[in-house]
Amino acid sequence: MKDSAIVICRCEEVTLEELTNTAKEYKCSARELKLRTRAGMGYCGGRTCRFAIDAILMEATGNQTPDQIPLKYQPPVRPVSFQTLGGGCHE
Amino acid sequence: MNNRRILHHPVLGTMPERNAVHFTFDGKKYKGFEGETIAAALLASGVRTLRVHEEKETPRGIYCNIGHCFECRVTVNGQPGVRSCLTEINDGMVIESGKRQPTPLKRKEIARHV
Amino acid sequence: MYDAVIIGAGPAGLSAAIACAKWNLQVVVIDEFMKPGGRLLGQLHQEPDGTWWNGIKEANILVEQARALGVDIWCGVSVHHIEEVGQGWRVHTNKERIDTPKLLLATGAAETPAPVPGWTLPGVMSIGAAQVMTNVHRVRPGKKGIVIGINVLSAAITRELQLAGGDVVGMVLPPVNPITKDAGNPRKVMQSLLRISHLAPSAFLRMGGKLSRANWMQKLALTFYPKSGVKMWGIPIHLRKAAVQINGEKEVESVTICSVTPDGKRIEGSEQTMDVDFVCIAGGLYPLAELAAVAGCPFHYFPELGGHVPVHNERMKTPLEGLYVAGNITGIESAKVARAQGFVAGLSIAKETIQSADSAIDKHLENALDEVRKIRSNAAIQFHQDIHAGRNKMESIYKEQFS
Numbered sequence: 194m195k196d197s198a199i200v201i202c203r204c205e206e207v208t209l210e211e212l213t214n215t216a217k218e219y220k221c222s223a224r225e226l227k228l229r230t231r232a233g234m235g236y237c238g239g240r241t242c243r244f245a246i247d248a249i250l251m252e253a254t255g256n257q258t259p260d261q262i263p264l265k266y267q268p269p270v271r272p273v274s275f276q277t278l279g280g281g282c283h284e
Numbered sequence: 285m286n287n288r289r290i291l292h293h294p295v296l297g298t299m300p301e302r303n304a305v306h307f308t309f310d311g312k313k314y315k316g317f318e319g320e321t322i323a324a325a326l327l328a329s330g331v332r333t334l335r336v337h338e339e340k341e342t343p344r345g346i347y348c349n350i351g352h353c354f355e356c357r358v359t360v361n362g363q364p365g366v367r368s369c370l371t372e373i374n375d376g377m378v379i380e381s382g383k384r385q386p387t388p389l390k391r392k393e394i395a396r397h398v
Numbered sequence: 399m400y401d402a403v404i405i406g407a408g409p410a411g412l413s414a415a416i417a418c419a420k421w422n423l424q425v426v427v428i429d430e431f432m433k434p435g436g437r438l439l440g441q442l443h444q445e446p447d448g449t450w451w452n453g454i455k456e457a458n459i460l461v462e463q464a465r466a467l468g469v470d471i472w473c474g475v476s477v478h479h480i481e482e483v484g485q486g487w488r489v490h491t492n493k494e495r496i497d498t499p500k501l502l503l504a505t506g507a508a509e510t511p512a513p514v515p516g517w518t519l520p521g522v523m524s525i526g527a528a529q530v531m532t533n534v535h536r537v538r539p540g541k542k543g544i545v546i547g548i549n550v551l552s553a554a555i556t557r558e559l560q561l562a563g564g565d566v567v568g569m570v571l572p573p574v575n576p577i578t579k580d581a582g583n584p585r586k587v588m589q590s591l592l593r594i595s596h597l598a599p600s601a602f603l604r605m606g607g608k609l610s611r612a613n614w615m616q617k618l619a620l621t622f623y624p625k626s627g628v629k630m631w632g633i634p635i636h637l638r639k640a641a642v643q644i645n646g647e648k649e650v651e652s653v654t655i656c657s658v659t660p661d662g663k664r665i666e667g668s669e670q671t672m673d674v675d676f677v678c679i680a681g682g683l684y685p686l687a688e689l690a691a692v693a694g695c696p697f698h699y700f701p702e703l704g705g706h707v708p709v710h711n712e713r714m715k716t717p718l719e720g721l722y723v724a725g726n727i728t729g730i731e732s733a734k735v736a737r738a739q740g741f742v743a744g745l746s747i748a749k750e751t752i753q754s755a756d757s758a759i760d761k762h763l764e765n766a767l768d769e770v771r772k773i774r775s776n777a778a779i780q781f782h783q784d785i786h787a788g789r790n791k792m793e794s795i796y797k798e799q800f801s
Contacts, residue, residue, distance in 0.1 A: 198515040198643075199575060203347070203355060206340050209513070209575060236354040236365075241347070244510040244684055244705070245577040252576035260699045262706045266691035269478035272354070272365060273492060290536040290562050295442060295450055299536055321432065324535035332520040332649050343648050345520030349527030350437070351430045351476075352508050352686075369527075370474065372432050 201249070202242045204235020212246065216253035223250055223263035233264055236272060288328045307377040309358075322368035322379060323349065323356050334358055334368055335382025344382075357382060400426050400470075402747050403489050403496055405477050405689065406504035408436020409733045410725025410740035412460040414502050417744025417766075419467035421759065423751055426470040428491060433534075434461050434471050436506055438733050440529040442558050453533070453733070460737070480693050486720050487693075500720050500747045504740060505686045507704070507726040512547045512572035512581055512681035516644030525680035529555045532562045540676030544653050545569040546641045547680030548587050555680075557631050567672055568627055568634035570641050570655050572681070574662045581681065583662040584620050584637045591635075620660040642669065644677055653677060683730045693721060698795055702788035703729030709800060712767060712793055714743035717800040722747060729788060732777055738770040 196210035207230045215221060215229050223246060226232065232246055233239030239246070243264050251258060291299050302317040309326060316325025323346045326334070332345040334356050347355040351370045359380040360366040368379075402418050404411045407429035418425045433439065435457030443451050464471065472493075479490040486499040509524045516522070521540060523531075525547065528539040542565045545556050552569065559566050574582035581587065620637065627634030636655075642664070643654040657668035684705035691697070695708040695716050707729055714722045724743035725736035745763045752759070774785065782788070 195515075196575070199513050200518055201513055201577075203344075203353070203518055206337060206342070206518075213576070236357070237352065238688070240508055240686075240688070241353045241511055244681075245513060248577045248579075252579075258699050258701075260697060260706075262687075262691055262697055266688045268481075268692045269490070270688045270692060271476045271478040271492070273478050288538050290532065290538060293536070293562055295452065295561065296454065296533065296536075319432075320535055320537075324531065324537045327531065327539075328537045334520070337518075342518055343520050344518060345649070346523055346527055346531075348509060348524050349530045353524075370430055370432065372474075 201245045202230075202232035202235060202239075204237050204241075205231040205233075207232040209249065212249045213253055216250050220254055221250070223247065224265065226250060227264060238266070238270060238272075239264055288330065305373055305375040305377075307373055307375070307379060309379045310381050316373040318373075320373055322358065322360070322366075322371050322373050322377070325373045326368065333381070336384055338382065338385040339387050341384045400424050400496065400498050401751050402500040402502060403428065403487070403498040404502045404504060405429075405480075405489070406436060406506055406725065406727075407431070407434035407461075407471055407473070408504060408506050408725060409438045409456070409460065409737035410506075410727075410743070411436070411502065411504035412457075412464050413737045413740035414504060414722075414724055414744035414747070415464045415469040415471075416460065416467060417741045418748050418751075419464065419469050421745075421748035421752060423748055424468075426472060426496070427464070428472045428475050428477060428489070430474065430476045432474050433457075434473060437526070437530075440526070440533045440558075441733060442533055442561070443554050456733070477689065480689050482693065482718065482720075500722065500751060502714075502722040502724060502743055502747065503687070503689050503708075503727055504723070504725045504736075504743075505689060505727050506736075507683040507730055508686040510681040510684050512578050512679050513575065514546055514572055514641050514644055514677075514679065516646065516650075517677070517679060519644055519646050519650050520648070521646065521650030521675055522644055522677040522679060525552045525555050525678040528676070528678045529558060532559055532564065536562075538562070538564055539678070540650075540674070541565065542567060542674050543676035543678060544641070544655075544672060544674045545678045545680060546572050546653075547581055547678075547682075548635060548637065549581070549590060549680060549682055551683065552678070552680030553591070553630065553635070555678075556633055559678075560631060560633060566633055567674060568636055570636045570639045571658065571662070572679075573640050573642050573664075574658075578681070582640060582658075584623075584658065584660050585662075588620060588637055591637075640664065641677075645671070650675055650677055683726065685727045685729060687723075687727050690716065690721075690723060690727065693718060695721065696800075698792065700729065700788045700791065702782050702784040703792070704782060707792065709796055710792065711796040711801070712742075712770075713746040713763070714739060715746060717796070729785070729792075730782060731774065731785060734773050735770065735777065738766065738773050742766045742770060 199209040333343045347353045356368040401423040402425045404427045438453040441453030487501040572578040627636040657665040690708035724739040
């Protein structure tokens, strides 16, 4: 089974191969891995793949899972329209 | 009535009668029931593909079914990005699947248009 | 103005609301789903004494009790941000903004994936998705399916699919990759299944539960594992087979599986294809704590609780003033534990809101804490080993660093 056949981040269609290679090449942090590959940056905010990304990072870099969440959560944690963020109608 | 609905359940019992609602998905007419989600009504009608990936065009359906993954998002009455797994179906709803989007800033895309 | 806002209308959130309302607090419970009850709604299993745990009924009891006490429940409302403002918290939703002195996060858990080639095809869904479709919406996930990922949760839900008349051809392991190192290892999976062997109506597994405590015994059991799998409620469980590919042009058409060694290594040439039109992916659960993270709450990583957990004490308080947590956000356990934790959180909030010298509430709080411990100890199913150790560790971290 090829790692290029396994999609990890469904939103951005980033594969296991891409993530493993990037993590090994750059000895990345979770944030850097996200910025380099776009994994975890899609519509769901990484809710589906963040665990997988953490696991791939640990495997590639040999580091232990830290106590603080590796891939930072940013508000809004659900996609919202600019209208909602603006607090009402601004037509 | 098709076999996709579980009308009788050995422990949960028989489903109570519900009012039918009519809606369209990509222009085709479908029937669902009041109080159910768009995703459930479509699956009960045999529809599994709700959108394609905006860039790669690969097909997608429900994945988590509880609003976490956003894979089931559709356009409802003109509003895009609506999670079909959390949204109740209403009579007369016009639902559109998610389509491929142009990505003009990607090199391949530019080559395609030159 | 609400005395407290509760995010999540599952067993933890609802029972917290009930506890608050009993002490005359005005509370609102917010949930994204169209019905209150959270994931309790999908649950349906037989207790060791033979009675049925019907999640819909259990949820209705909580909802009716809450409503009778004047609790507001908003369904179909999503919270996308929370922030500390002045003496309390500001909750941003897709409908309106609410300020509150006390905020409880009872957002439950999310599923971890077990990625398999082809898992983005329509027809592939998480095991929880199939549970909700079947038991809540009463729609079949498909005609014939397979479950990838063998664990306590997926075994229970597969049984539910079968109960509703669903055709499940079996349960297999995910392929081994960095994400599924343990979930794809027959030996580790067997060890985790032994924790539910007392519930299994299968002589093989019950015997396994007694005999396989020793490592060499487990290896022997796996070496002679039947080719057709061991049946649990008539569903073949294949500890020596793994899914390697989900096939289909536009939707799921079949799954390719292969045999694996007792250590999970793929045996070349053993591939076979099974026709299915749905696939359930079961990777397990992790605490869904994104709102605690954006609030700036400190975290700690506990594999025994299912992942990163916001730091909190036994009374469900976080180190941030006015912010509380309860239920699966604090670690993966049963709905009964979540419900009991919610009650503790509600009493904690009430105690600090009314700040009375009345010792009655302290007595209630002590009883509620005892109840959590009792339910945890008596749990028929434990999702993670060493749950007690994890809870104790969290308590001492809170005491040492934050009180």
